[in-house]
Amino acid sequence: MKMTRMVLFLPFFSAVMLAQSADTGTAHKAAATALLNSNNAGAAHLACPATIVAAPAANPPSGGPPLPAGGPPRVAGGRGPGPGATPPRDAWYAEGGQVFDNLYMLTTKVNSAWAVKTSAGIILIDTLYGYAAQDEIVDGLKKVGLDPADVKYIVVSHAHGDHDGSVKFLQDTYHPHVILAPKDWELAARQANPYSHDMDATDGEKLTLGDTTITIYITPGHTGGTLSFLVPVKDHGEPHLAMEWGGTALSGNTSKEMLRSYISNAGRFQDVADGSGADVIIGNHTEYNDALARLERTKARRPSEPNPWVVGKGEVRNYLTVVQECAKSWLAIGEGRP
Ligand SMILES: [Zn+2]
Numbered sequence: 001m002k003m004t005r006m007v008l009f010l011p012f013f014s015a016v017m018l019a020q021s022a023d024t025g026t027a028h029k030a031a032a033t034a035l036l037n038s039n040n041a042g043a044a045h046l047a048c049p050a051t052i053v054a055a056p057a058a059n060p061p062s063g064g065p066p067l068p069a070g071g072p073p074r075v076a077g078g079r080g081p082g083p084g085a086t087p088p089r090d091a092w093y094a095e096g097g098q099v100f101d102n103l104y105m106l107t108t109k110v111n112s113a114w115a116v117k118t119s120a121g122i123i124l125i126d127t128l129y130g131y132a133a134q135d136e137i138v139d140g141l142k143k144v145g146l147d148p149a150d151v152k153y154i155v156v157s158h159a160h161g162d163h164d165g166s167v168k169f170l171q172d173t174y175h176p177h178v179i180l181a182p183k184d185w186e187l188a189a190r191q192a193n194p195y196s197h198d199m200d201a202t203d204g205e206k207l208t209l210g211d212t213t214i215t216i217y218i219t220p221g222h223t224g225g226t227l228s229f230l231v232p233v234k235d236h237g238e239p240h241l242a243m244e245w246g247g248t249a250l251s252g253n254t255s256k257e258m259l260r261s262y263i264s265n266a267g268r269f270q271d272v273a274d275g276s277g278a279d280v281i282i283g284n285h286t287e288y289n290d291a292l293a294r295l296e297r298t299k300a301r302r303p304s305e306p307n308p309w310v311v312g313k314g315e316v317r318n319y320l321t322v323v324q325e326c327a328k329s330w331l332a333i334g335e336g337r338p
Pocket residue numbers: 070073158160222247
């Protein structure tokens with residue numbers, strides 16, 4: 001009886017819901033803003049429109065020529081210099097550290113890479129800009145007692161220089177396998193001094209090294225082959241599951257097609273993460289979830305205190321709702337609904 005009534009009333013109910021929260025840029029940004037806290041505010045800052053204005057004339061029609069995926073991210077501190085340029089170390093160096101029994105944050109001030117320690121070596125997720133390869137990846141691993149020669153896989157979230165900049169050096173020096181989605185291998189091949197094509201990621205792929213299996217999802221939106229991850233972690237032996245949304249930033253240059261892809265993939269990944277019990281947020285830009293401050297809290301943590309990275313399933317869900325609402329905001333603006 002109850003089911004029948006729900007089905008009967010659903011169309012009416014949906015119409016009321018639509019009237020209450022309009023499909024406009026302003027409404028979607030407000031929906032994101034309502035959920036903001038230190039677990040997601042930086043993600044919203046990079047994914048949501050800064051101001052809501054009517055669609056600019058320059059906004060490309062969907063189906064037009066492909067644009068640089070995601071456009072240049074509006075990243076605090078900038079995307080850094082072009083190939084070859086190395087900024088002064090003070091401008092980017094940050095001290096990494098251990099955040100779980102088996103997870104280490106290798107980080108500049110702006111970007112983070114992650115070392116997953118397994119019984120058979122290391123899975124490295126992202127690699128930072130090339131200029132940080134020695135100080136943050138090689139020396140960063142050594143500082144936490146790990147050997148860069150033990151890196152067996154590098155999984156690259158997407159082929160932008162702030163995440164794949166050190167791949168070539170690491171590939172040439174330590175010969176790990178390198179995994180990207182096919183679409184981002186195409187991006188990577190266009191770089192000035194490209195790294196060698198190795199393994200294609202598949203959607204839902206389980207990558208096992210020793211005692212650890214991470215799951216890789218192909219979630220296009222920020223780029224055509226952005227990867228997102230679920231990573232099992234342990235805190236003093238207690239199991240948790242970390243979620244990384246691999247490409248976050250959007251801009252007025254992101255095509256409608258990519259925005260639609262971003263929205264549907266973030267929704268799909270949200271369901272997967274939720275269903276898998278993900279309760280930890282990690283990211284590849286420090287700003288997303290205030291990661292540098294969180295790392296400092298982790299280092300100062302007393303044994304009796306909770307791990308600052310364990311935020312709970314609800315916060316993981318909110319994070320992925322925030323980025324979806326930001327993308328919906330851009331899409332509505334692009335379709336003339338400020
Ligand atoms: Zn990017």
